[in-house]
Amino acid sequence: MNVTLIGIAGGSGSGKSTFTNRLKSYFQDDISIVYHDNYYRRQDNTTYEQRVKVNYDHPDALETELLIQHLKALKQGQDIYCPVYDFVDHNRSNETVLVKSKPVILVEGIMLFENDELRDMFDMKIYVDSDADERILRRILRDVEQRGRDLNSVITQYLNTVKPMHALYVEPTRQMADVVINSGMNDVAFDVVCNYIKKILNEANL
Structure with missing residues (x-):
């Protein structure tokens, strides 16, 4: 089976998750998704107070080497168990999620194209751009409503990192x-990317 990797990148709050979720909703189980966010490094030997101060927007905060290893396995038709990150606790959880190898796999993340080896793996690279004001407002809503953060901590993190x-x-x-x-x-x-994916899926089913 040929596996096509589509990378969807862009700043925090740019709308890349919205775009990714629309594609997943349209194609359902015909495609798989891997989130770079789940590959933040484990910090088991640090306190919560220490973890809060980590620069999570630097490439070193992500275990990209593991993501690359997993994507190589998926390309070879092997299923993987993806780590799950707990954004409330600021640490990787002990859970994993099964990601099945499919003809089309979406990979979403802020810094997907920053790493040369990772960037070269994608058959299509999509960047979702948006105004900085829109991005910070979306991030505030997400972090407060979904990740248990307070407004001051979100603003401090935004300005500092x-x-x-x-x-x-x-x-x-x-x-x-x-x-x-x-x-x-x-x-x-959306229509352009959908048609691209439909073509791949049709060829895979021949």
């Missing part, structure tokens, strides 16, 4: 994308 790391490691990868879209709700881009 998210914003400067975005400029340093995320924004420059925009030019490396095959497709740049301005919103996760861009219907024209």
